[in-house]
Amino acid sequence: MSNVHELGFLKDKIQELKDQGVYRKLPILSSPDDAEIILNGKKVINLSSNNYLGFANNPRIKKASIAMVEKYGAGSGAVRTIVGNMDIHEELEKVLAEFKREERAFIYQSGFNCNAGTIQAVTEKGDLIISDELNHASIIDGSRLSKADRAIFKHSDMDSLEDVLKEKRKDYRNVLIITDGVFSMDGDIAKLPDIVDLAEKYECMTYVDDAHGSGVLGENGRGTVDHFHLHGRVDFSIGTLSKAIGCIGGYVAGSETMYEWLIHRARPVLFSTSLTPASVGAITEAIKMLMESSEYTDKLWDNARYFKEKLGKLGFNTGHSETPITPVIIGEEAKAMEFSRKLLENGVFVSAIVFPTVPRGTGRVRCMVTAAHTKEQLDEACRIFEKVGKEMNILQ
Ligand SMILES: *Cc1c(COP(=O)(O)O)cnc(C)c1O
Numbered sequence: 001m002s003n004v005h006e007l008g009f010l011k012d013k014i015q016e017l018k019d020q021g022v023y024r025k026l027p028i029l030s031s032p033d034d035a036e037i038i039l040n041g042k043k044v045i046n047l048s049s050n051n052y053l054g055f056a057n058n059p060r061i062k063k064a065s066i067a068m069v070e071k072y073g074a075g076s077g078a079v080r081t082i083v084g085n086m087d088i089h090e091e092l093e094k095v096l097a098e099f100k101r102e103e104r105a106f107i108y109q110s111g112f113n114c115n116a117g118t119i120q121a122v123t124e125k126g127d128l129i130i131s132d133e134l135n136h137a138s139i140i141d142g143s144r145l146s147k148a149d150r151a152i153f154k155h156s157d158m159d160s161l162e163d164v165l166k167e168k169r170k171d172y173r174n175v176l177i178i179t180d181g182v183f184s185m186d187g188d189i190a191k192l193p194d195i196v197d198l199a200e201k202y203e204c205m206t207y208v209d210d211a212h213g214s215g216v217l218g219e220n221g222r223g224t225v226d227h228f229h230l231h232g233r234v235d236f237s238i239g240t241l242s243k244a245i246g247c248i249g250g251y252v253a254g255s256e257t258m259y260e261w262l263i264h265r266a267r268p269v270l271f272s273t274s275l276t277p278a279s280v281g282a283i284t285e286a287i288k289m290l291m292e293s294s295e296y297t298d299k300l301w302d303n304a305r306y307f308k309e310k311l312g313k314l315g316f317n318t319g320h321s322e323t324p325i326t327p328v329i330i331g332e333e334a335k336a337m338e339f340s341r342k343l344l345e346n347g348v349f350v351s352a353i354v355f356p357t358v359p360r361g362t363g364r365v366r367c368m369v370t371a372a373h374t375k376e377q378l379d380e381a382c383r384i385f386e387k388v389g390k391e392m393n394i395l396q
Contacts, residue, residue, distance in 0.1 A: 027349075032057035035372040037349070045348040045381050047367040052215055052324060053286075053296045054372025055246025060289065061282045065247075068281025076274045081263070084274040092275075092284045093251075099287050100222060100239070100253035101231050106262045107251045109275055111211050111240030113268035114250035115142035118236060119178070119207070121265040122258070123148035128172040130164055130204070132156065132179045132190070139178055139209055148176070155183075158194045165202045175204040181213035181224035185358050185366070187321025189217070192224055196233045207236040215244020216323060220290050221297045247282040249275050299371035300324055303378060307369045310382045315395050319364075326367040327353075328385070330394060336363030339392060346384045 017023040031038040033056045037046045055061055068088065078084035089107065096105035108114040119142035123129055127148035131139060134155045143150050151168060154160035161177070169175060177199050179190040192208065199206045210223040218226030221244060225234045236258065241249035252258070262269070275283075290296065304324035312318050317329045330336040333354040340352035343365065354363040369378070389395035 035370060035374065035377055039344075039349055043347075044344065045373075045377050045384075047348060047350045047369065047381060049368055049370070050212070050243035051246055051372070052244040052300055052368070052370050053221070053246065053290075054370050055215075055244065055282075055286050055289075055296075057372075058246065058286075058289075061246065061285050064285035065278045065282035068277040072277035074278070075276055078273060079270060080274045081270055086274075086277065086280070088277060088280045088284070089274055092280050092287075095284055095287050096239075096251050097253060099291055100237060101226065102237060102253040103256045104259035105251045105253040106259050106266070106269075107241075107249055107275060108266070108268055109249060109272060111209075111238065111242060111250035112138040112141075113272070114238055114240075114252055115139050115209060116145060117142070117266040117268040118238070118252050118262065119143055119176070120145040120147075120267070121262055122205075122236070123174065123176055126172060127174040127176065128168055130161065130168075130175060130177045134183050134185070135178060135180055136184070136209060136211065139180070143178070156188065156191050158191060158198065161195065162198055165198060165204070169202045169204070175202070176207055177204050178207040178209070181208045181210035182217065182323050182325070184212050184325060185353060186319055186327060187212075187323040187325030189213070189224060189227070189322045192228045192230060192234070196230055200233070205235040206233070207238070208234050209238040211238070211240040211243055211250075212323065212325065214239035215290065216297065216300065220294050241279075241283045241286075245283055245286045247286065248279050249283060296371050300369070303371060303373050303375075304369045306375065307367065307373075307378045307382070310378070311367075311385060314382065314386050314389065316385065316389065324369050326369060327364045328367060329362055329364045331361055331363060333360070333363040335392070335394075336365060339388065339394065340365045342388045342392065343384060346388055348381045348384045 028040055029037055033049050033051050076084040093105045115138040123146045125147040129143045129148050130151045133152045151164050153164050181190055196206055213224040215221040217224050225237050235254055237253040239251055241247050308318055308326050319327045319329050330339055336354055337352045343350050350365040350367050353366050
């Protein structure tokens with residue numbers, strides 16, 4: 001009798017991963033996520049986190065979080081619809097709505113949950129979801145959970161979007177156009193004004209996932225909708241609280257009507273426990289800090305410009321990023337992975353990103369500059385980039 005518990009079918013698949021050279025082990029961090037980290041036991045400069053503003057280890061935010069634990073405990077104890085809706089959850093939603101300049105905000109336990117819950121709640125059979133081909137996995141999964149039909153347009157290609165609308169709009173009741181606000185692999189910004197114009201021309205709703213735009217773009221990090229002054233014209237404005245905000249969680253900002261419906265139909269909120277008091281405390285403080293001052297976003301952009309310019313002057317190809325995301329495009333997959341490995345040996349952690357995450361032949365390392373980096377750390381990182389770049393003949 002074969003032993004079903006051996007999971008032989010998975011062992012076979014794992015062996016395939018090893019044969020293809022894509023098997024991996026998880027890197028282990030034994031420090032806070034900050035500009036410098038202890039990674040696999042060694043101190044290195046960190047250019048890989050989404051902690052854009054350095055909020056993940058900010059003293060004021062940690063203090064606010066600890067205070068909430070003292071007052072409200074470790075967990076919320078239930079889903080929000082039963083007895084897990086604390087006054088601090090309500091307060092956080094008020095603060096987020098004010099920050100996003102929308103009527104209402106609705107929080108989830110993660111950005112992933114937000115896409116998984118919101119898309120299926122606001123679409124149904126007879127509707128169509130139109131999605132940029134490079135949208136995030138959680139948008140793809142969220143769309144799959146919906147009973148609506150799905151269509152794709154070419155990345156940021158407005159002719160392609162209009163072709164889909166011309167062909168299909170008439171066959172559906174409601175149509176929802178979904179885009180990332182900032183695309184995480186190249187750091188390019190969605191053509192939101194054009195998307196919104198087309199959506200209005202064809203009477204469609206719009207949905208922007210601003211995971212990499214919130215805390216980064218717009219006034220004091222209010223996001224891409226604010227960056228383009230499109231308030232009132234985007235129906236669902238999604239943000240994560242786990243990247244620039246430095247903690248965990250996600251939210252959708254929009255109208256009162258949206259909020260009323262989601263508290264009845266957003267499945268990750270109906271069937272999963274609400275955010276912990278520690279998280280709510282940290283997030284609320286972080287959003288208040290952003291509203292008080294632009295010092296954090298200013299520092300982020302200043303560092304990003306400094307680093308990008310310096311790498312460019314050294315002769316690296318930093319692509320067409322419009323945000324602090326700084327790809328260094330190497331080309332061949334194996335070479336990009338070797339570059340990342342050698343950078344780490346020399347003291348800087350930058351993860352390699354290769355096919356199928358990005359097109360074949362555009363293998364890269366992706367640098368995430370943050371407000372927490374000092375100029376000295378960025379200089380040191382550039383020095384290491386130059387040294388390894390020359391050793392590997394990436395630079396002449
Ligand atoms: C990271 C990311 C998410 C997921 O956010 P989490 O809060 O980490 O779950 C969703 N959408 C996009 C575009 C992202 O980049």
